[in-house]
Amino acid sequence: MISRILFSFILSVSLMSPVWADTPTLRVAVLKFGTVNWELDTIKHNKLDAANGVSLQVQGMAGGSATKIAFQGGEADVIVSDWLWVARQRAAGKDYVFIPYSKAVGGVLVTKGNTAQSLADLKGSKIGIAGGPLDKSWLILRAYAEQSVGFDLAQETEQVYGAPPLIFKSALSGDVDAAINFWHFTAKMEASGMRKLVDVADAAKALGLDPETPLLGYVVKGETLRGNPDTIKGFAAASRAAKTMLANDDAEWDRLRPRMNAQTDAQFEALKAGFRAGIPADHPIDETAAGNMLELMVKLGGEKLLGKATELPSGTFYSSGN
Incomplete structure (x- = not known):
């Protein structure tokens, strides 16, 4: 019992303790x-x-x-x-x-043979989305579709949500017509022959956000x-x-x-x-640009996404002078 208590104590010692390291x-x-x-x-x-x-x-x-x-x-x-x-x-x-x-961000990719040239061409399609309905890339793409072509991506398509590996497999197998996934799965899907229809960074820039x-x-x-x-x-x-x-x-x-x-x-x-x-x-993050992104995310995701945050809280980003 004593040795167990001692072991637990050692594990709980502050990460900075000079006594132990x-x-x-x-x-x-x-x-x-x-x-x-x-x-x-x-x-x-x-x-x-x-x-x-x-x-x-x-x-x-x-x-x-x-x-x-x-x-x-x-x-x-x-x-x-x-x-x-x-x-x-x-x-x-x-x-x-x-x-x-x-x-790094992903994008919306379409399967081989898909002739879509814009998000509006996905009307009636099944879209696989990693991260759920509050995924930031999905929200940005929805806003971009509305602004650029007056298209309600959520209402005019069927969404299938799942873990990134599942969406990856569903996209390559053709179980979905298009997919929105994390950047590294997006890279692998492109390398496997899928075509990027819209890059999230481009959509963000079109919305006045800073993709940097x-x-x-x-x-x-x-x-x-x-x-x-x-x-x-x-x-x-x-x-x-x-x-x-x-x-x-x-x-x-x-x-x-x-x-x-x-x-x-x-x-x-x-x-x-x-x-x-x-x-x-x-270099330090542009807090004005970040504040603009947060403002858009509040509009799109509301309290479910950001809780009580309605503007960028002071001290969010690290700098050597923190």
Whole structure:
């Protein structure tokens, strides 16, 4: 019993305690097979975390809900989510902070032989959508269809919701006429012969949004940031160093290939290109642009999507001066 209590105590010691480790540790909880693992693997393999004064402990989780539960329950120090979720949590009184990771987004793809040239041509079609009815890409595409061609995408099509791998398989098998999926599945669908009808980044730009605004990022708690600013700064620096390496070093991608689930050379090249295209610029997020995006998401998704957030909460985005 004593040894069990002692073991539990050691596990619960603050991540920054100098008693137990010379280098502070950050526990990063992410999806087991998420693309963020490519960056985290690059950090660990090349010891970029140690070079920046931090040790990453990566915990693979089964789903996005599990990562958030671990984070909110104190079992993880860092997770990956979108900044709209962070804004919602801050509006509800939770002190979470967003560190940019990727601006990669998907699009709506049509199956081989589909002659559609615009979203209006999808009238009567079955669309597979990853992420559910409040998926941000789906909401942006709905707004774009309404603005550009006066077409109600939700009313004029049949939607089928499912997990990204299921939508991927349904699209390739022809069970749906078109699909909206996360960027890496979109890349693999294109490499498998599907055709992109509309890119979400182009739709966002047409709506007056800035496609350079990173949607996905690492999330940390404000108390961790304030208590250990050098550790979070080191983590952000390690992330940026990994991005620089992945942007320029093809050999690093060759090393990563076994964990990328690329079935063909075309899929591998598409995933590599998609990741590189999603690397955000190394400068602070434009909060005005982000505020415009949040305002649109409030109109489209309302309280179900953003809770009490009606404008961008102060302190949402990380900067070295936080």
